[in-house]
Amino acid sequence: xxxxxxxLAGLVQxxxxxxxxxxxxxxxxxxxxxxxxxxxxxxxxxxxxRYRLDILDESGDIVESLSCEDTMGKEDEQLERLYVLARxxxxxxxxxxxxxxxxxxx
Amino acid sequence: MTDFxxxxxxxxATVAGIIVSLIGLGWAIKEARGARSASExxxxxxxxxxxxxxxxxxxxxxxxxxxxIERIKTLHDNNRWEASTEHYQTLRAMLSDVIVRCPEDQSAxxxxxxxxxxxxxxxxxxxxxxxxxxxxxxxxxxxNRSLNAIQSDLEELASNVxxxxxxxxxx
Numbered sequence: 292x293x294x295x296x297x298x299l300a301g302l303v304q305x306x307x308x309x310x311x312x313x314x315x316x317x318x319x320x321x322x323x324x325x326x327x328x329x330x331x332x333x334x335x336x337x338x339x340x341r342y343r344l345d346i347l348d349e350s351g352d353i354v355e356s357l358s359c360e361d362t363m364g365k366e367d368e369q370l371e372r373l374y375v376l377a378r379x380x381x382x383x384x385x386x387x388x389x390x391x392x393x394x395x396x397x
Numbered sequence: 398m399t400d401f402x403x404x405x406x407x408x409x410a411t412v413a414g415i416i417v418s419l420i421g422l423g424w425a426i427k428e429a430r431g432a433r434s435a436s437e438x439x440x441x442x443x444x445x446x447x448x449x450x451x452x453x454x455x456x457x458x459x460x461x462x463x464x465x466i467e468r469i470k471t472l473h474d475n476n477r478w479e480a481s482t483e484h485y486q487t488l489r490a491m492l493s494d495v496i497v498r499c500p501e502d503q504s505a506x507x508x509x510x511x512x513x514x515x516x517x518x519x520x521x522x523x524x525x526x527x528x529x530x531x532x533x534x535x536x537x538x539x540x541n542r543s544l545n546a547i548q549s550d551l552e553e554l555a556s557n558v559x560x561x562x563x564x565x566x567x568x
Contacts, residue, residue, distance in 0.1 A: 314512055317520035317543055325511035327504050328496045332515055349496070351489050351514045 295357045299344060299369050302331060306376040313380040322377035333370070333377045342370040458498070459555045462491040466548045470541050479528045485521035489514050495551075506554065513547040520544075 305311040306324075313333075316323045320335035328349040336343055336358065343358035359367050379385060465488050472481040492514040499507050520540050524532075 314516070315543075316516045317523050317540060319539070321519050323512050323515045323519070325508040325515070328507050328511045330511045330515040332519065347511075347515055347518070349511075351493055351511075351518060 295344075295346075295355060296366055296369075298346070299357060299366055299373065302344075303369055303373050303376065306373065306380060309380075311380070313377040315381045322374070322381045324377070333374050335374055342367075342374045344370060344373065455498075456555065458491065458494060459551055462488065462495065463548055463551050463555075465491065466544050466551075470544050473537050473541055473544075476532070478524055478532060482521065482525050482528060485517055485524075489517050489521075492517070492547075495554075509550055513550060516543050516547065 302311065306313065311324050311326075313322045313324045315321070316332060320338075321332055323330055323332045325331070330347040330351070332345040332347065334343045334345065335341070341359045343356060345353050346355040348354045357366065357370070359370065465484060469481050469484050469488065472478070472484070492510050496507050496510045496514070499510070501507075520543065523536075524540070
């Protein structure tokens with residue numbers, strides 16, 4: 292049986308490799324991506340400290356959630372890392388910083 | 398024999414030249430046919446994909462979803478938040494329908510709609526608990542921006558599968 296922790300690790304890896312593109316959702320603290328018809332949403336519940344991962348099935352219903360409370364601290368770091376990476380991907384932060392660096396001739 | 402070669406070598410060379418030319422011509426014709434059939438095969442594949450999409454998706458479904466997005470944006474603009482909550486679920490169902498009708502090999506198309514459906518889901522969860530409250534302009538414009546992106550995406554899909562005359566307006 293596949294653990295949610297494995298899925299989380301896979302999402303972190305794929306996002307850090309640039310193989311998963313995230314989009315901003317309805318709020319500034321929610322980011323979403325999809326793999327075929329399955330969606331994944333990472334949400335910042337409390338600014339800078341608590342995050343939740345939601346997995347929505349092919350019908351669009353939440354089938355699994357993983358938050359800091361569920362992991363008892365075990366996967367906190369991974370959740371935070373995924374949030375940071377998803378935000379960077381959705382807001383094209385790397386591209387903006389590269390343009391800025393080029394303009395500043397750094 | 399020596400006489401034959403000394404007299405007729407020019408004729409033999411001419412015949413040999415003709416044979417080589419004919420072989421070359423045959424090769425060129427074969428290559429040209431191959432190129433044409435490759436080009437035709439690519440065209441047929443593109444046409445087949447388009448037909449497959451058109452077969453699965455219906456113009457009317459896409460136009461209905463585009464129209465509903467327009468309606469939700471109007472409700473947002475008029476602070477009719479409670480009324481808008483009645484439509485998010487319908488929109489999500491419409492997007493699900495588009496995903497289901499989309500051929501399985503069109504994963505990028507399916508992924509875009511699945512992400513759109515999740516964005517609408519998040520929007521519903523944001524709006525529902527705030528019905529009756531004063532919702533700031535920045536929230537309204539952010540939600541309408543998200544809806545605009547979904548609307549444009551559906552309009553693009555409609556035109557890509559050959560439905561053409563998508564009339565949805567983007568604010």
